Amino acid sequence: MSNDIPSSVLRTTTFQCVRCGLTVTAFAPDGRRRNHCPRCLYSQHVRDQVEGGPSECRSGMSPIAIAVLRTGDWELIHNCTRCGELTSNPICGDDNQFILMRMAVRPLAQPPFPLETFGDL
Amino acid sequence: MPRRKPQQRRPQRRKDVLHGPGGERGDAFRCTNCRLDVPLTAPGTAHRNHCPHCLTSLHVDGRIPGDRRETCRGRMAAVGVTARRDGEWLLIHHCLACGKLSVNRIAGDDNALTLLRLAMRPLAAGPPFSAQLAL
Numbered sequence: 039m040s041n042d043i044p045s046s047v048l049r050t051t052t053f054q055c056v057r058c059g060l061t062v063t064a065f066a067p068d069g070r071r072r073n074h075c076p077r078c079l080y081s082q083h084v085r086d087q088v089e090g091g092p093s094e095c096r097s098g099m100s101p102i103a104i105a106v107l108r109t110g111d112w113e114l115i116h117n118c119t120r121c122g123e124l125t126s127n128p129i130c131g132d133d134n135q136f137i138l139m140r141m142a143v144r145p146l147a148q149p150p151f152p153l154e155t156f157g158d159l
Numbered sequence: 160m161p162r163r164k165p166q167q168r169r170p171q172r173r174k175d176v177l178h179g180p181g182g183e184r185g186d187a188f189r190c191t192n193c194r195l196d197v198p199l200t201a202p203g204t205a206h207r208n209h210c211p212h213c214l215t216s217l218h219v220d221g222r223i224p225g226d227r228r229e230t231c232r233g234r235m236a237a238v239g240v241t242a243r244r245d246g247e248w249l250l251i252h253h254c255l256a257c258g259k260l261s262v263n264r265i266a267g268d269d270n271a272l273t274l275l276r277l278a279m280r281p282l283a284a285g286p287p288f289s290a291q292l293a294l
Binding site for chain 2: 102103104105106110111112113115117124125126129131135138139141142143144145146147148149150151153156159
């Protein structure tokens with residue numbers, strides 16, 4: 039996986055989303071390599087995070103959370119539906135913004151403590 | 160506000176985890192970030208792995224939680240909060256030394272203000288797109 043400018047052949051390669059079946063170009067409009075579907079944000083477990091090499095799992099990875107870097111950029115955290123492995127990846131410009139917003143506010147929709155007390159602080 | 164948990168879940172199994180400073184059994188551990196002495200007994204969870212005050216954890220487990228097979232021992236900062244389908248919050252930790260991610264359920268005595276600040280972080284930083292356009 040290289041981060042430099044891809045050749046014109048590589049730029050037109052596509053992959054198919056494991057969940058929704060959408061055919062996605064492998065490179066985002068900004069030139070970076072995509073690792074998740076822009077429509078349903080699902081990814082595929084093809085790289086082992088602990089050992090660093092390729093993984094044999096190859097099952098879908100569902101987006102579970104959004105982490106924020108120091109720079110203010112959003113990172114998408116994926117969880118493998120079969121083996122529970124976690125990965126984080128920067129979001130793309132053309133990712134589904136509705137699903138991104140839904141993930142950002144989902145913990146706040148089901149708080150484990152009453153949020154009313156925080157209004158007095 | 161009552162917790163919305165209609166079905167009774169299986170109670171967590173107790174794990175015999177080596178929490179002492181030299182890898183022996185202990186009944187407390189010290190937080191690597193704020194140096195708080197944290198007892199192992201926590202309300203709501205049998206597998207406490209992070210400081211209830213600053214939510215920092217330590218990278219000591221390999222693939223299985225509690226196995227103590229990891230040699231990294233880096234500090235793990237809480238980077239995000241996610242919710243399970245039944246509404247239970249999970250903390251996502253990120254190892255500052257090697258970049259490994261892990262999840263753990265929150266405990267009953269975790270600092271609510273720190274948790275809420277973490278959950279609000281994506282919205283406080285502002286989405287990298289127009290939120291009105293998304294909704």
